[in-house]
Structure formats: structure tokens, C-alpha cells
Amino acid sequence: MNKYLLLIATLVFPFLSFGQKYQVNVIPKPKQVEILAGEFKFQANTKIFYHQSTYGKAVFLANLLRNATGYKFPMVVTDKAQSGINLLILNDSALAKEDYHLEITTSQVKIIAADTAGIFNGIQTFRQLLPVSIEKKSKIGAQWSVPAMQISDGPRFAWRGYMQDVSRTFYSVQVMKKYLDVMALYKLNVLHLHLTDDQGWRIELKKHPELTTKKTTVFADKHEEPAERSGFYTQEQLRDLIQYAAARNITIVPEIDVPGHCWPIILTHPELGVNKKRTPEHVFPFLASWSYWGYQFTPNPLDPTKEEVYTFLDDVFTEVAALFPSTYIHFGGDEVVHRLWESEPHVQAFMKEKGFKKVNELQAYFVNRICKIIKEKGKKPIGWNDILDGGTALSRETAIMSWLGDEATKQAASQQFYTVATPTDYLYFDITQDDRNDGTMSDLAYGNINSLKRVYSLNPTAGLSPEEEKYVLGLQANQWTAIPQEVKDMNVQNFPRLLAVAEVGWTAQADRSFDDFNHRLDAHYPRLDALRIDYFTKGGYITGTWDPGKLENDAKTVEWDVTSKVYANGRVTAGFFYTKGKSFLKIKQVELLENGRVISVDNHEGLADTYRGTHKPKTYLYRMKVDHYKAKAKYTLRAIVSGTKGTDSYGNLTFSQSPYMPFVATQKIP
Structure with missing residues (x-):
């Protein structure tokens, strides 16, 4: 079938009839699908019946359905399935966390799960089975129906994430809420917010308001950056965003990147740096780093020998831990220029005092101190896999985000560290996806191509023993916004690759096929269009x-x-x-x-x-x-x-x- 005819058809029908069989185009691909006879038709008096614990999910579903259909969808609390749409909590050992069972007959829609997360996942599958026009905000004159079927489903991994760098380029709460909406649609459930870096401090701290002054949050005028690329989130805004995410089954994991990548701290607390380098006295776009510093990395990392550094960071993580309900807090730990430590006589004396033979041991000392601080707040620490270097004494409660090298995931899992697979040469979405000369705003300093097919080919547990596989929490795509700063450019870099990530994280390896995924993907471009989300097409710009x-x-x-x-x-x-x-x-x-x-x-x-x-x-x-x-x-x-x-x-x-x-x-x- 011609691709464009297919796209037009899916505006009305999200499944097409081939012979007498429906093609279910759900992404990520469900475990089991059985097509039944008949269809469920929406009526003006169709009700939503919900278990009392699923009230928030019922409201989400009702709001989704009301706009385009024009129907009221009254909500009724009950424990028993009735004619209409039902959200049912069932204490069944066969239903694991986030699992759901969706049953559609001529008289009922039943979404059954053991928890509200499973209910929400079932709602997203049901949403994808509806015509794309369900995404409209105004009434569409149409007969609304869904083919009868049964779907049993559940995720492969618990961590199906996306990282948004909001330091190198700041994005409004409204932009982030839109991303949460789309993540929810495709069952991605972790938003990692990279809140601090050399380019800006983006989180309000009540005890340290100096961190969100103009010089730490606003790009200098000489760089002529649009005003919306600068700024920070107030704690009130972050609470709102956290609540919005939670309603969509998404956990927000904050990152405060130390001891490198922390120029805003040096600007406001120069006494915490390891040397006297303090220029420029403002934050600036990433690409200006070379003109100021001669390279991209912080020329003055935090001093691991000073107790006041740990006192300051205790203040920071106290507020972060109180604000974010996530299990994990990310502390970065990556790309520290060790020669900047080694060149300082007082650091050399400290290493001698502690018996450290290598600077990696000093990094491990810093990491262990930060992990202890985070654990004292009732949280679990997570850092980039740089922190494993020299860290033999690192607590196994510390999780590893594995980005460096093909063996990074195995390196962590083999040492019994829980890990999130996020390898650069698959899941860095600031990297080109097709042609280095197509004008898309990608980081061309990378020589590789992270094509849609390559992203989909990732198996996060490849080469791991069954015991090592237990330590893989999941996977995560990362969007670094040094170059794709515009929202449109970021979208083009992310979509449709994020849909591939969603399926890799959800669907069992044995059940995945790129050709099958690519076929189903054709039915999702119209939905992205309806949501006004740009996506990559061959030829780029x-x-x-x-x-x-x-x-x-x-x-x-x-x-x-x-x-x-x-x-x-x-x-x-x-x-x-x-x-x-x-x-x-x-x-x-x-x-x-x-x-x-x-x-x-x-x-x-x-x-x-x-x-x-x-x-x-x-x-x-x-x-x-x-x-x-x-x-x-x-x-x-x-x-x-x-x-x-x-x-x-x-x-x-x-x-x-x-x-x-x-x-x-x-x-x-x-």
C-alpha cells in the first residue's frame, strides 16, 4: 500500500483489514493480541466505571474521549464490570507491576490490572486503537468504534526513560508537559531532567538563591540567544511538573551534575573550586566554550579535598530530595578533567595523606562522599558510568547509567551494580540519524549515525549472563541540547526514534522485528501530526x-x-x-x-x-x-x-x- 494512502487511512482507522484480519498497530508491540468478532461502539450514554483507586486514570480517559466525541462519559465508581468502559483493579499474581489485560467486546471495554500503572498502560493501548482524530480538541462528527479483541501485555524493563537536557538550553514547563504527554502515549515512564551544567543552573533552591541569579541562569547578551532559552524552574513549577508526570505514570529523576560541569557553582561560590579560574563571570551557550576556555570542559571543577564542598552539596541534595519523590537522584560524576586536580599541590598533598596512588582514587573518594549524602536523604544515588573508574569501594546501592563504550552495561552488571543502558552509539539523540549533510541540528562531531534501525537493534542485555541481566533496570535515550536547541529541531531528532526506544524497553527481544515495527510506525505519523509534533523524514532539511x-x-x-x-x-x-x-x-x-x-x-x-x-x-x-x-x-x-x-x-x-x-x-x- 502506498505510504501516503496508508497515512490518510489511519486518520480514520488505526487498524486496516487485510483479508478478514485486523492489523493492530500499537507501539510498543503488545505480548498477546487476539482479534474477536464484532466491535464496541461508543454511544451518547456510554459510561466509565472505575475502581476507587483508579479515579485519576478515569478522569484522564474521560477527558481524552470527551473532546472529540462530544459525549459526556459520566464516571461511576464500582468494583464490578458493567456495560460500558471499565477500569478494574484485580489482585492477581499473574499480573505483575504495570501489566494489564484489555478486553473489548460488543458491550464492554475492560482494562484490568493489579495497579494503577497497569490501568494507565491499558488506557494508552486503548487510545492507540481509536482513530487518530480522538486527539482533536473539538467535536468530530463520526461513529466511534473499536474492534473486539483481547490484549495481554506487560513491560520487559522497569526503566524506560528519556533524558532532557534543560541546562544547555532551557525549556518551559509547557514544553516539558507536552513531552510527558507523548512519553505516556508510548509507555515511557522515566523523565531524567539534567538540571545543572556549565550552561546554567535550572532549579530554585531556597537556601541558595544565588544559584538562580542572572549570571547563572541567563546567557550573556553578547551571544544573542532567544530569551526563552534561559531561565530556571521554581520549586512550585517543579512540584506541578512532578504531579503532572505522576498522573501519567512517569517518574522524574533529577540530576545535579558534580564535580565537573558545575560552572554556576563556581560563579557563585568560587571558594569551592580547585583553582582560581573564574572567567567568564556568566553562563554561555555550549558552543562558545572553546572561545572562552579552549575546550568544552569545566576548567575549575569542585575541590574534592575541601569539607565545605560536601557541606554545600549536602544543602543542595537536601532540597532536591525533599522536592522529588523519585527513588533515585542523579549526581552526574562524568567528564571530570583530572589533570586540573593533579596539577594542584594541595590536592597532591591530600592524596598522599589518604594513600591515594592514582587520581581515579580521588574521584572514587568524592563519589563515595556524595553517595553517602544522597543515601542519608532516603534516596538511591545514580551516576554516569565514569564513576566506576577506581571505585572498587562504591556502594552497590549506587546505580550506573552506562553511556561510555559498548561494554559499559556489562561492566556495571558484572560487578552487581544496577544499571540503565544508554550507550552513546545507539541512544544519544543529538547524533545524526541519517545523513550528515541533511541540515538537521545534530552534533556532527560524532562520526556515527544513530539511525532508527540502529536504535531499534539495541538489546540492552546482549552478551550478559542470566545473573547479570537481573541488574539491568532498563534503557534510556538522551537528548543533549547544545545544538538541537529549537523545539522543532529537538522533535526532529527525537521522533520517531523515541518510539523505537519505547518498543525496545517494553517488548521482549524475541518478539521484536524491525520490519514489523516499521510497518506499524506508518500508522503513527498521523498521530504525531495531530499532536503537532515534527519528526524526521528522509532528506531532513x-x-x-x-x-x-x-x-x-x-x-x-x-x-x-x-x-x-x-x-x-x-x-x-x-x-x-x-x-x-x-x-x-x-x-x-x-x-x-x-x-x-x-x-x-x-x-x-x-x-x-x-x-x-x-x-x-x-x-x-x-x-x-x-x-x-x-x-x-x-x-x-x-x-x-x-x-x-x-x-x-x-x-x-x-x-x-x-x-x-x-x-x-x-x-x-x-
Whole structure:
């Protein structure tokens, strides 16, 4: 079937008839599905019957159904199944945590589970069985029905996570709530919030208000960053977000990254640093690190020899532990530049006093001190797998987030540490997913491609013994927002790859097939469209090309029609990605025109060459904006270009617009 016909069909029918069999396109794939005869039809008087403990889930379901159907769906508390929609708690040893059983007949819908998490998972499956138009916020005139079937289901892993870096780029509570909504739809149940890093401190602490002053939360004016990329969450906002997540079966795990990646602490408490490096006296975007420091890592980590460091961090983790109900608190522990410790005489004296032969032992000392602090708050510590280096005395209550190397998960599990698999070369979603020259905002310093198929191919327990497998909590995708800063760019990096993560975390390895997943995925693009979520498509942001025929030996003006790429008020990024030829491309000026009139200009001089790193400016990228979008206007990109060594040059012109208001319009659905 033609892909686009399939997408249109799924707007009305989330399952298609092949012969006499329904294709159930649920993601993640359920354990068991049995199609029955008939269908359940919604009526104006259909009721939702719920066990008293599932009231919140019943409200969620009722709100989901009411908008598009126009029906009232009155809610009735009961312990017995009746004609209508039923949410039933059953004390059954066959139902593990988060398991559910969904039974749809001509007269009833029953979602049965041993806990409210299972009920909620069943609701999400039921939601996916409904037409995509159920996501509408206004009434749709239609007959609503679901085929009769039975589904028995439950997760493979308890930790099915997504990490959002809100330090390098800050995102509003509204953006994070949207992400929680979509995570819930696909049964992802852990949101790891990377709240602090060199680029900003994003959590209010009552005892230390200095950590959320302008110099620690707002990018310096010279960097001309949009205002919404700076800021912090108040404790009230975080409580609201935590409650919102909990209602969707999602736990928020906070991360306070120490002893490296903590420039905001150094700015406000320079006495806690290991040396005297204290410039610049403000936070700044990640890509500016090289211009300030000569490399990306903190030049002044916390001093592990000072007791006042641990007193300060005790204050920090006291408030964090009181705010977040999660079992775990993440303390980072990664990418500490050890030579900055080793070069200090007082640190060398401390190591000698403690009998430390290697700096790794000093790191282990710091890690153990932090783990003790966190455990004293009634929480379990978790850190990046850097903390295993030299940490033979590390408490086994400390969990490991395994990101470095193919053997990281096994390294942790073989030592009986509980671990979350999050390997860079599968699950770092700031990494390119298809073509390094397609203009998507990915970190091109990485040479690998984390394609959808590669993500799906991950087996978090591969190579582990049955005993080691017991220590794998699950898996997690990570979105580092140094480069994909715009919400649209972040979405394109995350989707549909997050759906693959959801299935890897939920569905048994033996029951997974990429071809089958990819087939079911076609039915989910319309749902992402309905939710106004951009996602990756082949070709990325490629809008045009250049070749020798477009160039001359001297500077020449070249134009590309970008009308189809402009659809709202928003920021624009145009890119010139050299792909081959004897000559690179020089760019002198780039203009965006509306009906032949210039509306935005970026006049810096750039070079399209082979450079794809992060340690110097990407001059081949141009920034513009549209402030007064006209739906029927023609939009043109115009550039003055020339070859560096003649006209033998080829490349891609990429163009992407990011609306000022996220999740309102997408390129596909303006």
C-alpha cells in the first residue's frame, strides 16, 4: 500500500483489514493480541466505571474521549464490570507491576490490572486503537468504534526513560508537559531532567538563591540567544511538573551534575573550586566554550579535598530530595578533567595523606562522599558510568547509567551494580540519524549515525549472563541540547526514534522485528501530526542544491524557492553543506525574501567546507526570521556565493523554520 494512502487511512482507522484480519498497530508491540468478532461502539450514554483507586486514570480517559466525541462519559465508581468502559483493579499474581489485560467486546471495554500503572498502560493501548482524530480538541462528527479483541501485555524493563537536557538550553514547563504527554502515549515512564551544567543552573533552591541569579541562569547578551532559552524552574513549577508526570505514570529523576560541569557553582561560590579560574563571570551557550576556555570542559571543577564542598552539596541534595519523590537522584560524576586536580599541590598533598596512588582514587573518594549524602536523604544515588573508574569501594546501592563504550552495561552488571543502558552509539539523540549533510541540528562531531534501525537493534542485555541481566533496570535515550536547541529541531531528532526506544524497553527481544515495527510506525505519523509534533523524514532539511552549473568564477547571486518551508512566524536556519568537488563554497550574504522583498538578512561571510565539528563557529549556517508570515506569499532564499578554487563544487542547501510557538504548527500541518 502506498505510504501516503496508508497515512490518510489511519486518520480514520488505526487498524486496516487485510483479508478478514485486523492489523493492530500499537507501539510498543503488545505480548498477546487476539482479534474477536464484532466491535464496541461508543454511544451518547456510554459510561466509565472505575475502581476507587483508579479515579485519576478515569478522569484522564474521560477527558481524552470527551473532546472529540462530544459525549459526556459520566464516571461511576464500582468494583464490578458493567456495560460500558471499565477500569478494574484485580489482585492477581499473574499480573505483575504495570501489566494489564484489555478486553473489548460488543458491550464492554475492560482494562484490568493489579495497579494503577497497569490501568494507565491499558488506557494508552486503548487510545492507540481509536482513530487518530480522538486527539482533536473539538467535536468530530463520526461513529466511534473499536474492534473486539483481547490484549495481554506487560513491560520487559522497569526503566524506560528519556533524558532532557534543560541546562544547555532551557525549556518551559509547557514544553516539558507536552513531552510527558507523548512519553505516556508510548509507555515511557522515566523523565531524567539534567538540571545543572556549565550552561546554567535550572532549579530554585531556597537556601541558595544565588544559584538562580542572572549570571547563572541567563546567557550573556553578547551571544544573542532567544530569551526563552534561559531561565530556571521554581520549586512550585517543579512540584506541578512532578504531579503532572505522576498522573501519567512517569517518574522524574533529577540530576545535579558534580564535580565537573558545575560552572554556576563556581560563579557563585568560587571558594569551592580547585583553582582560581573564574572567567567568564556568566553562563554561555555550549558552543562558545572553546572561545572562552579552549575546550568544552569545566576548567575549575569542585575541590574534592575541601569539607565545605560536601557541606554545600549536602544543602543542595537536601532540597532536591525533599522536592522529588523519585527513588533515585542523579549526581552526574562524568567528564571530570583530572589533570586540573593533579596539577594542584594541595590536592597532591591530600592524596598522599589518604594513600591515594592514582587520581581515579580521588574521584572514587568524592563519589563515595556524595553517595553517602544522597543515601542519608532516603534516596538511591545514580551516576554516569565514569564513576566506576577506581571505585572498587562504591556502594552497590549506587546505580550506573552506562553511556561510555559498548561494554559499559556489562561492566556495571558484572560487578552487581544496577544499571540503565544508554550507550552513546545507539541512544544519544543529538547524533545524526541519517545523513550528515541533511541540515538537521545534530552534533556532527560524532562520526556515527544513530539511525532508527540502529536504535531499534539495541538489546540492552546482549552478551550478559542470566545473573547479570537481573541488574539491568532498563534503557534510556538522551537528548543533549547544545545544538538541537529549537523545539522543532529537538522533535526532529527525537521522533520517531523515541518510539523505537519505547518498543525496545517494553517488548521482549524475541518478539521484536524491525520490519514489523516499521510497518506499524506508518500508522503513527498521523498521530504525531495531530499532536503537532515534527519528526524526521528522509532528506531532513534539504531544500535545494548547488553544482558547477549554478556557480561562476566570480561571486554570483543564487536563489532557491523556499515557500513550502515557511509556514508560521519563527526563526530560520539556512545551511550550506558542501558534499564534493575540488572547490569549497564561499558565502558572502544570505537574504530571505517575501514576494521579492527582503525581510531578513544574515550578512556574515561563511565557508561551506568539510568542517562539521563543534570547536569553532559553523559559518556555513545562517540565521534569519519571519515575523509577519503571509500564507499566500512566495518566499525565496538569496545568497551571494563563489567557489574557492573555481566552480567544481557540489552541496546541499538546507532550510528549516522553527515557529516561535511550539506544538501549534508543523511544516506538514501549518
